[in-house]
């Protein structure tokens with residue numbers, strides 16, 4: 001099974017390479033149609049995974065001031081892949097985000113069929129635009145949110161939170177990367193298409209994660225509470241705070257662990273790292 005991975009040098013690209021170490025991951029601009037065509041025709045993959053995109057560095061505020069670059073990577077590139085994978089009848093996978101919602105949908109969590117309702121950041125808008133186009137076609141679209149794992153690297157949500165002095169106290173659905181990768185592998189093996197919310201079951205607030213961090217990893221850790229209302233005062237772009245439901249994933253028979261169990265597992269591993 002030949003897998004072609006775009007965005008292989010990025011954070012999520014590296015995650016996919018950990019489960020598909022033989023994937024071919026060239027440095028190709030996905031918005032450069034001739035380069036994508038050449039690559040698809042040379043590699044002749046069975047599966048294409050698109051982990052390329054602009055998320056903003058150091059954070060999504062960057063996308064507010066780099067709209068053309070963000071559109072190029074988050075909308076134009078996926079459209080090139082749509083056309084070229086479509087012409088070759090290739091199965092392909094696109095990474096999207098749950099950050100297209102705000103709120104908890106009356107306590108039920110948003111499903112894949114609920115239209116986006118968060119437009120507060122340019123990044124989120126580009127993710128919603130590309131999803132709206134791709135969902136019309138047989139593409140597997142994986143929505144993740146605030147990914148975390150047990151490794152002490154800067155992109156791990158837990159590591160980010162530990163460096164903030166004020167921590168948001170609003171419940172969110174989040175993604176434990178080891179669980180995400182297992183679920184993604186299963187969906188890909190079954191050649192599923194359509195949108196899937198790839199989050200753990202339930203919700204947890206970043207504040208609660210830091211309480212657990214203090215309990216499990218560092219009893220001396222200090223932090224203050226930040227409300228959702230105050231959050232808008234400290235960031236340029238709005239931040240999505242939401243609960244999305246993994247019920248569709250569970251209906252596939254894929255194990256979805258409760259979020260606090262996953263957070264505890266990650267924190268225990270971090271304590272020993």
Ligand SMILES: NC(=O)c1ccc[n+]([C@@H]2O[C@H](COP(=O)([O-])OP(=O)(O)OC[C@H]3O[C@@H](n4cnc5c(N)ncnc54)[C@H](OP(=O)(O)O)[C@@H]3O)[C@@H](O)[C@H]2O)c1
Pocket residue numbers: 006007008009010011012013028029030031051052053054055056072073077095096097098127143144145146147
């Ligand atoms: N990490 C998260 O919190 C998160 C959450 C939800 C969804 N996602 C989605 O997951 C995907 C990957 O995100 P990530 O966190 O892995 O970001 P990342 O670490 O920045 O990786 C993305 C990679 O794609 C590359 N890239 C950007 N534009 C490209 C283009 N036009 N053609 C080819 N490569 C391009 C980037 O290169 P440069 O660095 O040179 O731009 C980078 O190597 C994105 O679609 C993102 O929306 C991520």
